[in-house]
Each structure stands twice: as structure tokens, then as C-alpha cells.
Amino acid sequence: MARIVDYFESLSPAALQRLGEVYADDARFKDPFNEVTGVPAIREVFEHMYRALDEPRFVVHEAVTEGDQCFLTWDFVFRFKRFTPELQAVRGASHLRLDATGRIAMHRDYWDVAEELYEKLPAVGALMRWLKRRARS
Numbered sequence: 685m686a687r688i689v690d691y692f693e694s695l696s697p698a699a700l701q702r703l704g705e706v707y708a709d710d711a712r713f714k715d716p717f718n719e720v721t722g723v724p725a726i727r728e729v730f731e732h733m734y735r736a737l738d739e740p741r742f743v744v745h746e747a748v749t750e751g752d753q754c755f756l757t758w759d760f761v762f763r764f765k766r767f768t769p770e771l772q773a774v775r776g777a778s779h780l781r782l783d784a785t786g787r788i789a790m791h792r793d794y795w796d797v798a799e800e801l802y803e804k805l806p807a808v809g810a811l812m813r814w815l816k817r818r819a820r821s
Contacts, residue, residue, distance in 0.1 A: 685747050685749045685754050686747075687706075687786075688706060688754070688780070688788065689744045689747050689756070691706050692742045692744060692756075692758070693741070693742055693743065693744055695730070695741065695742060697731070697734050700727050700730055700731060703723050703726060703727050703730070704723045705787070706787060706788060707723050707726055707787055707788045707791070708723075708783045708785070708787040708788060708789045709722065709723055710722060710789075711723065711726060711787070711788050711789050711790065711791065712789070712790050712791070713725070713726045713729060713791045713792075714791070714792045714793070715729075715792075715793035715795075716793070716795065726791075736765065737762040737763065737764065737765060738762065738763040738764070738765050739761070739762055739763050739771075740760065740761070740762040741760075741761050741762070742758050742759070742760055742761075743758060743759045743761060744756050744757070744758045745757045745758060745759070752781055752782045752783075753779070753780065753781050753782070754778075754779075754780040754781075754782065755777060755778070755779055755780075756777060756778045756780065757775075757776075757777045758775075758776055758777070758778065759773045759774065759775055759776075760773065760774040760776060760795075761773050762774075774795055775795065776793055776794060776795030777793070777794045777795070778791060778792065778793050778794070779791075779792045779794070780792075
């Protein structure tokens with residue numbers, strides 16, 4: 685598992701060429717915005733991340749492994765290219781299932797899009813914070 689954590693924490697556009705060393709050929713990937721299968725499609729998700737954001741990186745805090753499954757908690761740190769130059773962080777978790785060769789066969793990310801992303805956008809954020817206050821009252 686340390687190899688996978690190291691890969692994510694050192695992820696870069698150049699490292700995407702080695703994605704097939706970490707993901708099985710027919711791996712499935714799902715997050716709040718994407719659901720894809722196969723290394724080329726997963727590579728496109730990460731390539732889009734580098735096109736859309738400045739300085740994106742993952743900081744893994746915990747990795748719990750049991751058999752062929754792993755659960756990671758992480759911060760995704762980045763800057764918006766178009767909205768605000770401040771450093772942003774999204775807290776999330778990943779559930780990974782490994783194949784017999786130790787490559788990722790299934791990758792599912794869990795994080796709250798409203799709280800962790802939409803609330804940080806200038807116009808949408810004000811609306812999301814207002815909705816959140818209304819829901820609590």
C-alpha cells in the first residue's frame with residue numbers, strides 16, 4: 685500500500701504515464717464528477733485535473749488495509765485557475781480494491797461536493813452557505 689500512497693502523494697502530469705503500474709487495465713474509478721473504466725479514461729480524469737487547477741496535490745493522512753481493500757483519508761490541495769488565488773483544500777477518502785497483482789481494480793472517492801467545493805466558489809459559495817443555514821434552521 686505504501687507504493688500506492690507514494691504514487692498519489694507524488695502525482696504529477698509526468699507520473700500519469702505510469703498510471704498502468706498502479707491501476708489494473710480494466711480498473712473502475714468513481715468520484716462525485718466521474719465514473720469511468722480503464723486506464724486511459726482514468727488518465728483523462730487526472731489530466732483534466734491538471735488542466736483545470738493550479739498546483740493540485742494529494743496529502744494522504746491515513747491508510748487502512750484489510751486483505752485486498754484499502755481506505756485512505758486525504759486532503760486534496762489546489763488553487764483555482766479562474767476564481768480565487770488562495771490555496772484550497774478538500775477533505776475526502778478513497779476506497780480501493782486491489783487485484784491479485786496489487787494494482788487498483790476499483791477506486792471510489794468520497795467527499796462532500798457542496799461543502800468542500802461549491803462553498804468555496806465566489807458566487808455559488810454564498811448561495812450554498814445560505815442554503816446550509818436555511819436547512820439548519
